[in-house]
Amino acid sequence: MELEVTDLEFPVGGWSTAPHCDAAALLDDSSLLAEFTDAVTARGLRICAINANGNQLHPVTGADDDQTLRRAVELAERVGASTVVCMSGLPEGAKGDRTPNWVTTAWPPETQEILSYQWNDVALPYWRELAEYGEARGVRFGIEMHGNQLVYNARTMARLRAEIGDGVGANLDTSHPMWQGADPRDVVDVLGGSIYHVHAKDLRLVPRVVGSHGVLDTTDITRPRDRAWNFVTLGSGHPGGAPFWGQLLSDLRMNGYDGVISIEHEDLVMDAVEGVRHTVELLDHVMPREAASWKPADI
Structure with a gap:
C-alpha cells in the first residue's frame, strides 16, 4: 500500500518498547547501523527524528531514562537527524520523595514551593547540561507538551526555552x-519559530462525561467510552474537520515551520493502518507542499 509517506520518526525507549530500533545495538555495531539506515533510504524514506519519551527527572528511575535520551542524541547524530523528540520530565515535589508530583493549581501555598524546587533545583540545571550535550552533537530537543510533565503547555514551554535557549523547542x-481547552492554532501563534517538530493527532471530547466531571480524567485509556476525552484519528475529533487542519498547517507555515508532520496514531477503536491512511488522505487535501508564490518583497 503506497501512502507517499516521506519521513520516519523512530522511538528508542522510555515508554516505548522501541520494536523497530535498538539504539544501543545500532551504536555498538557500525555495520548494523548501516544496514538499518540503508533499509530506510532504500525505500525512499528519511529519518526525521529520534524519539525518547520517558521521565528523565523521575527521582527513582530517571537515570535510566536519561541514559536512553542521551543514547537517542548519539543515534540522531549518527543518522543525520537534527531533532530528538522527548518530554521535559517531571521531578518529585521535594527532595527525598520517590514519585513525581504534577502541580496543576496555584493554591494552596505549598504548590509554589513545589514548583520552585522542581524548576530551579532540578529541571533547569538538568536541561542546561543536556542542551549543551545536544549542541555538541548537532542535535536540538523538541519537547512534547504533555500532561503530567513539568512542561505541558505553551507558557511552560516558553519558560524553559527562555532559560535554556535555542537548544530546546516544542514538539x-x-x-x-x-484536552486542556487550548487551540493548537493559538499555540502555534504564541510559540512561533520555537516549534521544532509536530505530531498530528486528533482528540475527541465526550460531552456527557466532560459536562459532569470535567477534563481532568484518570480513567484508564483502555476504557474510551468512560473517559472525558480520547485520542482519535484525524478528522474524527476536533470540530471543523479538514478546514481546521488546513488552518493549522497554514499557521505553522506563517510562523516559519517547514518541517515534518509526523503522524501519531493512538485511536483505540480503529485499525492502525486504516487510521494512518485516513490521516494521510486528510492531510493530503490541505497540506501546502509548494513554495508560496508571493515573496515578502512582493507584498
Missing part, C-alpha cells in the same frame, strides 16, 4: 492542547 502534539 507540538496537537491533541494535548485540545
